[in-house]
Amino acid sequence: MSKPVILCVDDEPDILNTLKTQLKNEFKDNYFYELAESGDEALDLLEDFQSESQVIVVVSDWLMPGIKGDELLIRVNKKYPQIVKVMLTGQADEAAVQRAFKEANLYCCLHKPWQSKDLIETIKSGVAKFL
Numbered sequence: 001m002s003k004p005v006i007l008c009v010d011d012e013p014d015i016l017n018t019l020k021t022q023l024k025n026e027f028k029d030n031y032f033y034e035l036a037e038s039g040d041e042a043l044d045l046l047e048d049f050q051s052e053s054q055v056i057v058v059v060s061d062w063l064m065p066g067i068k069g070d071e072l073l074i075r076v077n078k079k080y081p082q083i084v085k086v087m088l089t090g091q092a093d094e095a096a097v098q099r100a101f102k103e104a105n106l107y108c109c110l111h112k113p114w115q116s117k118d119l120i121e122t123i124k125s126g127v128a129k130f131l
Helices: 013-027 039-050 069-079 094-103 116-130
Strands: 005-009 032-036 055-061 084-089 108-111
Touching (some): 005 039, 013 032, 013 116, 039 055, 055 069, 055 116, 069 094, 084 094, 084 116
Parallel strands (some): 005 032, 055 084, 084 108
């Protein structure tokens, strides 16, 4: 069986690389770390991975061109409700955050710039709840 996947979604490559580095530093090779620069790319990756690997966490920025993070996570929840959904936001739109908690079954919202320890603890507790 293949390793579980953590999918990170942000339109800024530097943020994606930071996320991957922080996760890999903590979790080493326990997971695959996939990166998507848009909601559409994330949805395509989910379709590809669910057949051979299991995506267990999606960490998504809120403000992106095209599909915003809350809408992405709502779509993820409808098709893959078991995935732990985490949203990042630097532009706290409380209505979007509340919508994501309600309609996407959002596990947590972290505000940018986040602390690495907060991200790690969120992933650990979310995955523990998933298993």
